[in-house]
Amino acid sequence: xxxxxxxxxxxxxxxxxxxxxxxxxxxxxxxxxxxxxxxxxxxxxxxxxxxxxxxxxxxxxxxxxxxxxxxxxxxxxxxxxxxxxxxxxxxxxxxxxxxxxxxxxxxxxxxxxxxxxxxxxxxxxxxxxxxxxx
Amino acid sequence: xxxxxxxxxxxxxxxxxxxxxxxxxxxxxxxxxxxxxxxxxxxxxxxxxxxxxxxxxxxxxxxxxxxxxxxxxxxxxxxxxxxxxxxxxxxxxxxxxxxxxxxxxxxxxxxxxxxxxxxxxxxxxxxxxxxxxxxxxxxxxxxxxxxxxxxxxxxxxxxxxxxxxxxxxxxxxxxxxxxxxxxxxxxxxxxxxxxxxxxxxxxxxxxxxxxxxxxxxxxxxxxxxxxxxxxxxxxxxxxxxxxxxxxxxxxxxxxxxxxxxxxxxxxxxxxxxxxxxxxxxxxxxxxxxxxxxxxxxxxxxxxxxxxxxxxxxxxxxxxxxxxxxxxxxxxxxxxxxxxxxxxxxxxxxxxxxxxxxxxxxxxxxxxxxxxxx
Numbered sequence: 001x002x003x004x005x006x007x008x009x010x011x012x013x014x015x016x017x018x019x020x021x022x023x024x025x026x027x028x029x030x031x032x033x034x035x036x037x038x039x040x041x042x043x044x045x046x047x048x049x050x051x052x053x054x055x056x057x058x059x060x061x062x063x064x065x066x067x068x069x070x071x072x073x074x075x076x077x078x079x080x081x082x083x084x085x086x087x088x089x090x091x092x093x094x095x096x097x098x099x100x101x102x103x104x105x106x107x108x109x110x111x112x113x114x115x116x117x118x119x120x121x122x123x124x125x126x127x128x129x130x131x132x133x134x
Numbered sequence: 135x136x137x138x139x140x141x142x143x144x145x146x147x148x149x150x151x152x153x154x155x156x157x158x159x160x161x162x163x164x165x166x167x168x169x170x171x172x173x174x175x176x177x178x179x180x181x182x183x184x185x186x187x188x189x190x191x192x193x194x195x196x197x198x199x200x201x202x203x204x205x206x207x208x209x210x211x212x213x214x215x216x217x218x219x220x221x222x223x224x225x226x227x228x229x230x231x232x233x234x235x236x237x238x239x240x241x242x243x244x245x246x247x248x249x250x251x252x253x254x255x256x257x258x259x260x261x262x263x264x265x266x267x268x269x270x271x272x273x274x275x276x277x278x279x280x281x282x283x284x285x286x287x288x289x290x291x292x293x294x295x296x297x298x299x300x301x302x303x304x305x306x307x308x309x310x311x312x313x314x315x316x317x318x319x320x321x322x323x324x325x326x327x328x329x330x331x332x333x334x335x336x337x338x339x340x341x342x343x344x345x346x347x348x349x350x351x352x353x354x355x356x357x358x359x360x361x362x363x364x365x366x367x368x369x370x371x372x373x374x375x376x377x378x379x380x381x382x383x384x385x386x387x388x389x390x391x392x393x394x395x396x397x398x399x400x401x402x403x404x405x406x407x408x409x410x411x412x413x414x415x416x417x418x419x420x421x422x423x424x425x426x427x428x429x430x431x432x433x434x435x436x437x438x439x440x441x442x443x444x445x446x447x448x449x450x451x452x453x454x455x456x457x458x459x460x461x462x463x464x465x466x467x468x469x470x471x472x473x474x475x476x477x478x479x480x481x482x483x484x485x486x487x488x489x490x491x492x493x494x495x496x497x498x499x500x501x502x503x504x505x506x507x
C-alpha cells in the first residue's frame with residue numbers, strides 16, 4: 001500500500017472532489033484521512049501499489065499539490081532557521097537529504113517534503129513533525 | 135508538392151485567427167511580441183541544423199554556427215564575461231539553459247548540495263530530479279528574494295559539502311533579484327572551498343544590462359554560468375535562450391562524436407539554427423541602444439501600471455528594475471481574459487513592449503469590476 005499526500009484548501013467538498021476523481025478512473029482508495037487548520041489542510045490517501053502512480057497523476061492533473069509517499073511531509077513553524085534545524089538533525093544522524101522542498105507556507109507554518117537516502121531512519125528523526133494521521 | 139487540402143487549409147486559418155486574438159490579450163507572460171523577422175523567412179527553405187558545439191567545426195555544414203558565435207559574444211559582453219573566457223550556445227529556452235548550468239555544476243561537484251529559493255522556476259526541480267542532484271529549497275522573503283539568513287544557516291550545517299547556488303536574476307512571479315554579493319559573502323564567511331553559482335536570468339538578463347543602477351547580475355559578480363531567454367525581452371516567434379559559462383569548464387563535459395564530426399558539448403544534439411539568426415538579427419536591427427530604450431519604456435510602463443492599480447484601490451508593487459507588476463488577484467474570468475499569471479492570492483502582468491497603457495487601463499477596469507471573492 002502506498003500513500004499520496006495532498007495539500008488542499010480547507011473548504012467544503014474537497015474530500016468529495018478527490019474521491020470522485022479517483023473513482024472516475026476506477027482507482028480503489030484503501031484509506032483516506034484528513035487534517036485541517038483554518039485555511040489549509042492535508043489529505044492522506046492510501047492506494048494499492050499498482051494504482052499509486054495513476055492516482056498521483058489524476059490528482060496532480062486536477063490542480064492539486066500532491067506528493068508521493070516516497071517523501072516525508074513535515075510541518076514546521078515558518079520562521080528563519082527552522083529548515084536549517086531539520087537539516088542539522090539529519091546531518092548529525094548521518095542521513096543524506098536527497099531533496100528538501102517547501103510545499104506551502106500559511107498561517108505561520110511551513111509544510112515541507114523531504115526525501116532521504118534512509119527513509120525509515122529519516123522518518124523516525126522527524127516523527128514529531130510528520131504530517132500524517134494514519 | 136501537392137496542394138494543401140481544403141479542410142487542412144481551414145484548420146490552419148482557424149488556428150491562425152485564434153492565436154491572433156489570444157496574442158492581443160496576453161498580459162501575464164513575458165513575451166515581447168513586437169518583432170519583425172520577415173527578412174529571415176527564406177531560411178525556412180533549408181534543413182538547417184546547428185548540431186554540435188558552435189565553437190567547433192561540424193560535418194553538417196548547413197548551419198548558422200558563425201552567427202551563433204556572434205550572438206554568444208554579444209550576450210557575453212552584456213554579462214561581463216571576457217571573450218577569451220566565453221563558452222555558450224543558443225538553447226531551446228530557459229529550462230535547457232538552467233539544466234546546462236546545473237549539469238556543469240554536477241560534473242564539477244557531484245557530491246554538492248544545490249540550494250535554491252522557493253520562488254525559483256518550477257522546471258528547476260525537474261532538472262534536479264533528472265540530474266539526480268541533492269538539493270534543498272530555501273524559503274523566500276516576501277519580495278521573492280532568497281532568505282539569506284536561512285541560506286546561511288542551511289549551508290553552515292552542510293558546510294563540509296560543496297555548495298551550488300541556483301540564483302534568480304528576476305524570479306518568475308515577482309521579478310526579484312537574488313543578491314549575488316550577499317550569496318558570495320555567505321559562501322566566503324563559511325569558508326566553503328568549493329562552490330558554483332548558476333544564475334537564472336530568463337527575463338532580467340536582457341533588462342539589467344540596460345538600466346542605470348543594476349543589481350549585481352553578471353560574471354563580474356561571481357557567477358559561473360547563466361541562462362537567458364531569447365523569446366522574452368528580445369522577442370521571437372520561436373522559443374530560445376542562451377547559456378553562457380566559462381570556456382575552462384566545458385572540457386569536463388566535452389567528448390567528440392564521429393558521426394557528425396562535432397564536439398558533443400551541448401545538451402541537445404540537433405539544434406535550432408533559425409533562432410540564433412533571429413537573436414542575431416534582433417541585435418542588428420535594434421542595436422544595444424535600441425534595447426536600452428525598450429527596457430526604459432517597459433520600466434516606465436510598469437511604474438504607470440503600479441500607480442494605476444493603486445489609484446483604483448488594488449494594492450500593487452514591483453521590485454527594483456523589474457517590469458513584473460504584482461497585484462491582488464482578480465476574479466478567474468479576468469485572469470483568463472487577460473492571460474494574467476496567478477499564484478495564490480496575487481497575480482502579475484509583465485510590461486513587455488506590446489503591453490500598452492490602453493491594455494493596462496482596460497485590464498484594471500476589469501479587475502475593479504470583478505474582484506476575486
